[in-house]
Structures are given as structure tokens and as C-alpha cells.
Amino acid sequence: MGITAIRGFNDILPSEVGKWQFVEKTAREVFEGFGFAEIRIPILERTELFSRGIGEATDIVEKEMYTFTDKGGGSLTLRPEATASMARAYLEHQLYAFDPVAKLYCFGPMFRYERPQKGRYRQFYQIDAEVFGVGNPVVDAEVILMLIHFLRRVGLEKLELQINSLGCRDCRPRYREGLKAFLTEKSFQLCEDCQRRLQTNPLRIFDCKVQTCQEAIADAPKVSDFLCGECDTHFDKVKECLSMANLDYVLNPRMVRGLDYYTRTAFEVVSYDLGSQNAVTGGGRYDNLFQEIGGLDIPGIGFAIGMERLISLLPKDKEFIRYPDLFIAAPGKGTHGEAYRLANQLHLEGIHTEFDYEGKSLKSQMRRADKLKARYVLILGEEEMKKGRAVLRNMADKSQEELPIDNLTGILKNKIGKD
């Protein structure tokens, strides 16, 4: 074999693309119905946007970023996520001057140097939605509601919404210290990475998969016991709004999320069909991110859905491929020109039409029509054409009818468009 794709970087082949288009189309419909507008942002950003935004002591910034020095000597990074970039764009273009509240979404590839396995890739796609400029807990519930509505619209079941509150600048440091004190007593149980995390970012220890670390944190203090009055009230209101919208949720006090920008509400939607990579979506509130990246004091909340994981959960019985509406079989030399002319006219009418380019036998053309799963076949036989007629075959019920070749485009448009 010649040159192959890089490990962890996938091709999305035409047979799969229908699913992607369906998911993207549904996301646009749902999100725009909730008042969100699309934004398109670059794939490359200055490295400091992510190191300051996501946090120096996170796995993403410490070891997963694709960072390089460009010819001008600047340090650039392939974006590992979209939230920080969207916040940068909002600040840079002063979108707040028009309206402080911005509801934005974007689609696109993200890059993380992780160990590839099923559901975890080095280039993966996210659908990302963010609300900037609202600190009110009602919007936390609204964003979650939109997410769940979208996931249901694409046909996902067996999902669980998990929520937690991660506190704010006032209460989180207290929790951090409480957790550090608790884990220091058990530090002999921690793996080498977590020994280091204990000093730099003890909350990350919750995400460690090593058995002894999991045991060490089993009885660790919960962040909910450290929340300040305001964070408590905020979280209560989120839960109340979710219940008002009849949304079931599970409280997961161990969910800390892998990015440091979160404050207060954090959430994940997990699927029990996904094996070990079971988070389809992660999100939460980040009321300090804008300040971290050098901007104003603007609150934000949002989520990102992993496209590959979502697509692996789509209903198996749904068809996502657009098959040809019509195949024109023109077995005789004299009929090729007519097939070409007709196919061109039908394409202009939006009717997906295929025909044979090679002058093969009728049998072989019918086999190809069958393989392509064409809904109808129009047979342009030389004899029939002399009589001014063509035969239309419905491939589902195998019925056939003769049609006049005058105004075939109009007749076919009516017939095929109607089904």
C-alpha cells in the first residue's frame, strides 16, 4: 500500500457521509429554532489562547495539543476544542456591542494527541453551542434542554444526563484544599501522574482510570459540601428548571470535567451503548473564561457533542444514503444521446439520475441500476423510441408502464417527484 492516513485521523467515506449530513442538518434546525446563529472560526489559534483558557495543568494542555512554531516564530496550536476560540471571536469582533447576549454554534474538527481507540481519535469532530453574556441559571437549563431535544431528534435513546456544580472562585479553592488534604493522606495509593496532579490540580485525579487512584478517591469529599450560598442557590434553580421541563437527571458529584474553565453547572450526557468512551457530550458554565483570555467579565455556558460518538449511536434501521431517483438504461447506440440529454434536464430539476456511460448491454445496465438501488429505471429501447415511447419500471414493485417520449422530463418530474 502507498501512503496511508495518519493514525487517529479518519476518512469519512461517502457511504457514511449521509449520517453526518443528517446530524448537521438536524443540529442547524434545532439550534436555530432556539435562536442560535452559526459562527465559523479558524482551526489554528495562538497557543496561549488554550493554555490560558483551558488551563496549564489539564491533560489537554499538558500533553495533548498539536503545537508547533510557524515560520514567523509564533507558537500555534491546532484547536483541541472550540469554546475558547468562540469566546476569542466574540471579544475580538465586539459582538457584545450589538447585543451582550450571543447564542452561537459551530461544527468542525478538533485535534488532541490522545491514544487512539474506538470513540477516541486525534482528529475528531464536535458540534458546539455556546451562550455568552447570561449568568442566570435559567439559561443553564435551557441549553441542556436544547441538547437533549437535539439528541432525541436524531434518534438517540438510552442516554443519561449527569449534572454537578463545580463552584466558583470563592468556593472551589476551599474544595481543592479539602480534597488535597484528604488525598495527601492516601498519596501512597496514587499513581505517578496523580502524585503530580495532587500538587498541580487535585481535581484531575477523579478522571484517572488507575484502580488504586479510583480507590483512593472513593470516599473523597464532595464538591457539593463546599459550595457557597450563591452557588448552592444557582444549582438549585438549575435543577428546578430541569424538573419544570420534565428532564430527568442524575447528580454525579464526581464529574469534574477535563477543562479548568468550568464554574458552577457542569454536565455530561453518557450513553450506555458506547463502551468505555461513553460521554457523547460534555459542557458547563465558565464564568471566568473571558477574564482568563484577557477580556471582560462575561459569563458563558455551552456544550460540545462528539460527532463520531453520536454517529455510532444513530438508529441502525434508518437509511441515510440518497439513492438515485432514476436510472436511464439506454442499450442501443442511437439512444445514448437521448439518455445524456434527458439526464441533464432531470438534474436541473433536482432529480438524481444516473445513466450508463459505457454502452453496456441492457442486462448489465439493469444490474447496475439494481446495485445503485435506483427507485425507477427508464428503458430507452431503440424499437420503442422509434414508436415515440419509453418504458418506466418501478424497482420496488416491479410494475412497468409505457410513457410517450415527448415531454418526458415533465412527466418524470411529476411522477418521481410525487412518490
Ligand code: HAM
Ligand atoms: P470535552 O468533554 O473535552 O469538552 O469534549 C466534548 C465531547 O467531545 C466529548 O464528550 C466527546 O464526545 C468528544 N471528544 C472529546 N475528545 C475526543 C476524542 N479524542 N475523540 C473523539 N471524541 C472526542 C469540550 O471540548 C468543551 N469545549 C465542551 C464545552 C463547550 N464546554 C462548554 N462549552
